Amino acid sequence: MSEPLRTVNVGLIGLGTVGGGVARLIKSHHDEYLAAYGIDLKLTRACALAWEQAEAAGIEREAFTSDWHDVVTDPAVDIVVELIGGEHPATEIFTTAFENGKHVVSANKALLGRHVETLAEKARACGVQIKCEASCGGGIPIVSTLEHDLVGNKILTIAGILNGTTNYILSRMDAEGADYADVLADAQAKGYAEADPSADVDGFDAASKTAILASIGFGTRVTTDDVYQQGIRTIGAEDIAQARELGYTIKLLGIARNTDAGVDVRVHPTLIPADHMLAKVNGAMNAVYVVGDAVGETMFYGAGAGSFPTASAVVGDILSLSEQISRGVVPLPEIEPYGHNLAFKPMDELQTKYYVRLKVADRVGALSETVDIFAKHNISISLINQVEDGKSGVSDACSVIFLTHRALEKDVQAAAAELASVDCVAEVANVLRIEDVEAWTEGVMAN
């Protein structure tokens, strides 16, 4: 080893699932990092609420503190790793660390989804970096891919299975013909889903990640609030079965498109062709499909959560910073990364095909009334299919699936509202989008 070795001091805040994994990974791989990269990585400070947590993660007694200020102000610390999540005190940890000249590695999608731009500006002003590979897609190196590897491209589309819990639920519903509530209950019993599952099943988690990936991929300002959001609670076994019969798979996708009509960002259950690569991603695994104008279609697949997969991303960021620090080179702040200020395409203006499931009154003329309402809103129907479900919950109504031709979101929502208000419709059970995956590759350069 001819390079000078240097100790890089890490200050770790948060010793939960991910933080504990990071501590254990750094400890078990210390000698390998030293041999391979010349980096003597030390967990110099570690902060958790209780010593027991730190002890379980193998932290030395003298490194432990329960006050995060001790970590971010410690002159020895080169890199602060924030793994507590949430907005506060994470924001204060970031800014105090920056002011003390420390780089920050974080997996905090909630914070970065809302404030990546202002935090990046602050880091830039202080001459330090934020690295957030672990905030999206767990162990999948997707942030780095967008930030570095695909920079020769204009990124046209990002479409991701970004939440393992919902993909696990939808995959099991598909494999077993099971109902949402039953699979969710089982997933909760097994620890795959939280007691309060809303961050996952209502799409918040995926929306934060979609915002971060769109910001980085498109080089523009996208926050979680810009992302249209619809969850999977209304998806039933009959929807999955119907979709499959029509050649589709239902996935909760975070979709970001960089179109001439503006940036289109949304999270919702989506019908995609069953032979699309994203449709083949099952269980709790994540995948991010990216289209660049030069590279064309790509997909990046891996574990989106879990202690060691996420720790892999965190430690990758730490080592990336360390390789520069260890040679005395100050890591370069990125050039103003969100400079494009692209306009958004309003959700109302989305045009695609739709899958609508209604509970229609079981009487003559009811179906014809519903079709009239679609027509009144400029929506033309390509298929109507009455579903035998035997458990519609409304004894004098039956489930009917409508597939539309290409229609305008605004019109479909207006039609859905009117359908919900008329006597012949007992329930508008689902309004789902059938994604035009062909459009995802529009703008790819012809070879």
Added chain:
Amino acid sequence: MSEPLRTVNVGLIGLGTVGGGVARLIKSHHDEYLAAYGIDLKLTRACALAWEQAEAAGIEREAFTSDWHDVVTDPAVDIVVELIGGEHPATEIFTTAFENGKHVVSANKALLGRHVETLAEKARACGVQIKCEASCGGGIPIVSTLEHDLVGNKILTIAGILNGTTNYILSRMDAEGADYADVLADAQAKGYAEADPSADVDGFDAASKTAILASIGFGTRVTTDDVYQQGIRTIGAEDIAQARELGYTIKLLGIARNTDAGVDVRVHPTLIPADHMLAKVNGAMNAVYVVGDAVGETMFYGAGAGSFPTASAVVGDILSLSEQISRGVVPLPEIEPYGHNLAFKPMDELQTKYYVRLKVADRVGALSETVDIFAKHNISISLINQVEDGKSGVSDACSVIFLTHRALEKDVQAAAAELASVDCVAEVANVLRIEDVEAWTEGVMAN
């Protein structure tokens, strides 16, 4: 834009499919790179055998030369891009460029597959870098992923569909039930396969890429010569059909495993479970499946060839070097990257299940004789299936498929040799490995 802008001068050698794509990508995206990264990327010199080639790629007259020495010795050039392929004069281009203080970006898998270590040493001695993202997997950012993003892991397994031509042929054989020769002829007619297809169908191309990825992923010396190599010429429609019936898909895989028994590197047609992510990669697309001990299973999917996909990788490398050059920071040479000097596991010692197709004489006792030969070589058979193919080419013989239990490569090859020599066997049509994909994730850290 508050950062100082700087012109980065690129010298491009080779203006074929990839070189032409690089020239056109740099030209069409010049303003975008300037706006987004502050880099004024200039194609200062470009070398091709004929001016017409350069003109077609949009090269300025004054930048053109037909002598590569003009490019590597031009004091203005910061980065040399070598896209001519082959060993000579590519080797001289690399070394002269290094001696002139220039970084080299290359897609030259043949050269790097044999000499990546010595070239990297030379670059290191000259204080410059080699970037070779485009040498493996075309547009898929797999080199960077192994070099940077997954550095927190011990890489356990790399298994890739690294050759688009063979995946296209195998996918079409699978979809259409077609024979190898027919699909190859059609692929040649359409320009998907070369007139002399041996580099693709015999596995040379995949072997070079496997060597490069294993070198980088495991941090050890692996050259193309270390990679066991078997192509797809012997695969027939009946093999594909039989495999499918047994729940497998046949893919030409480049497999590299970092095991306690040594590094195991090989390219061969492989039976993998039909529900494995690699089995779902169809057509000319490539994918690299990587297992790290922390991150677990990952897969990276995209176009493995083509003008703009490969140019995406080349320009990604150019911009990565440029971001450092443009701020006056000399890109850091990597720490001795192939320092592990791991031992190889001899191919003879491979242990897995096998798929063997024999043409067995159509007479009483013939089958029993073959089974005896397997038994004599310590190979136990799990399934025997006589195939009705109607076109075996040997009128008094029939195709019989044997699946083995776990056996030793050495024993299987010895049995195959003996089977080939006995009267009751007309032909040993195929000896294929059924990959133990469960073993690929052995050593992953438990969450």
